[in-house]
Amino acid sequence: MNLDNEQLKKIRGLILYTIVVAVLCFHYKEVLAVLGRGFNMIFPFLLGCGIAFILNVPMRRIESLMGGKDGRKKRWHRPVSLLVTILLVLGIVAVVIFIVVPQVAETAMSLSYKIPAFANQVGRKLEQLFADEPQIAAYLAGISINWKDVFNGAVDFVTVGAGSVLSTTFSAAMSIASGFTTFVIAFVFSIYILLQKETLKAQFKKLFLAILPQKAAERFFEMAALTEKTFSSFLAGQCLEAVILGTMFFVAMTIVRMNYALLMGVLIAFTALIPIFGAFIGCAIGVFLMLMESPMSALAFIVLFNVLQQIEGNLIYPRVVGGSVGLPSIWVLVAVTLGASMMGIAGMLLFIPTCSVLYNLLKRAVNSRLEEKKKNTAGS
Numbered sequence: 266m267n268l269d270n271e272q273l274k275k276i277r278g279l280i281l282y283t284i285v286v287a288v289l290c291f292h293y294k295e296v297l298a299v300l301g302r303g304f305n306m307i308f309p310f311l312l313g314c315g316i317a318f319i320l321n322v323p324m325r326r327i328e329s330l331m332g333g334k335d336g337r338k339k340r341w342h343r344p345v346s347l348l349v350t351i352l353l354v355l356g357i358v359a360v361v362i363f364i365v366v367p368q369v370a371e372t373a374m375s376l377s378y379k380i381p382a383f384a385n386q387v388g389r390k391l392e393q394l395f396a397d398e399p400q401i402a403a404y405l406a407g408i409s410i411n412w413k414d415v416f417n418g419a420v421d422f423v424t425v426g427a428g429s430v431l432s433t434t435f436s437a438a439m440s441i442a443s444g445f446t447t448f449v450i451a452f453v454f455s456i457y458i459l460l461q462k463e464t465l466k467a468q469f470k471k472l473f474l475a476i477l478p479q480k481a482a483e484r485f486f487e488m489a490a491l492t493e494k495t496f497s498s499f500l501a502g503q504c505l506e507a508v509i510l511g512t513m514f515f516v517a518m519t520i521v522r523m524n525y526a527l528l529m530g531v532l533i534a535f536t537a538l539i540p541i542f543g544a545f546i547g548c549a550i551g552v553f554l555m556l557m558e559s560p561m562s563a564l565a566f567i568v569l570f571n572v573l574q575q576i577e578g579n580l581i582y583p584r585v586v587g588g589s590v591g592l593p594s595i596w597v598l599v600a601v602t603l604g605a606s607m608m609g610i611a612g613m614l615l616f617i618p619t620c621s622v623l624y625n626l627l628k629r630a631v632n633s634r635l636e637e638k639k640k641n642t643a644g645s
Contacts, residue, residue, distance in 0.1 A: 308447065309447045309450040309451045309454065310450075310451070310454055312447065312448070312451035313450070313451035313452065313453075313454030313455040313458065314454075314455070314458065315451075316451055316452060316455035317454075317455035317456075317458040317459050317462075318496070318497075319500065320347075320350050320351070320354070320455060320459060321459060321462070321497075322497050322500050322501050323350050323353060324346050324347055324349075324350040324459060327346040327349050327350060328342050328343065328346035331345065331346060343459075343460060344460065347456065347459055347460065361531065364527070364531075365527070365528065365531045368525075368527055368528045375557075470486070473485055473486070488622075488626065491622055491625060491626070492618075492622050495618045495621050495622050495625070496618045499617060499618040499621070503538055503614075504538070506537065506577070507534045507535070507537040507538050508534055509577075510533055510534060510537045510544065510573070510577050511530045511531060511532075511533045511534025511535075511537065512530065512534075513573050513576070513577070514526075514529055514530045514533045514534075514569075514573060515527060515529070515530030515531075517569055517573060518530070518569070521565070521569065523555070523562065523565070523566065523569075524554075524555075524558060524562075525551070525554050525555075528554075529547065529550075529551050529554075532547045532550060532551075533547040533548075533551075535547075538614070539613050539614070542601065542605075542613070543613075544570075544574060544577075548566075548567070548570045551566050551570065552566060552567060596620055596624060597617055597620075599620070600616040600617045600619070600620040600621075601613050601616065601617065603616055604616030604617070
């Protein structure tokens, strides 16, 4: 049987595919270990790409403003816009450190006085409850606790824990040092990316045009452009919405003269970066703080939170964030739920724009297929 070159190429490809599948099936643990080590090696660079993507959103806006009405860019626009962006981020961090941290310390000091008073008040209420309901006291008195076992368990825990304190502290120090080194490498890499992003874009475009068919390469470029636009719009919209919501809480709590206005405004702004569920985390913390003041303060805060959430959910979020991703609200809820179950908070942030990209690609494919069917029907 004579085989031409095309058939031999297909046979070699099939043999290679079979070998790869067999290796993956019988040595999957070793393969996963190698992939894990490889991921750890390239993680600083992946993190640098993520930092560059985030910084590019405000940097691109600043650079376009520098271009003026004609939009012409000069060589110094790129480094200056990058420097301004970094200073802006450092300024936000400085505001959090020098304004919010003292507020947190002051709140902690006040809670150290209020929590014992609150505990005493709860204790008096419980004593009154036991006096009015003697059956509850009788039930609790019937519960027996083996204090000897409890004491022995506590001693064993302290003994074992004391023996591992040194190793735990050393491991924590090594983890902090490794994390700091990784962040420094990633940050420097992100600066290189931002300073040469057009050059890198052109190089990657040439690479994909060389290794992919023309149609597949154009399809890939279209998907990449849609992904970049969706993620950038979502990031900008989510940050703007968080700032607006935090400012609303600060102004409203200041007007009604509630305590912790600045602290709650910043806390709500940060937690609002988590879609849908984030603001409720800030609400829970606010209710706890207000409960230390009085139950009526906590109730007033809940009412204020619901009012502002209605304004934010019905007027602000649909205009600021909703239109930026183009994803219906039902799929936003699905994306947040799936992201939280798979990757936690990071999944909540990543799954909304990811699902938006998939939704738009599917919508385009469906519309294209329907148009094609209409043409075929009309032609026949």
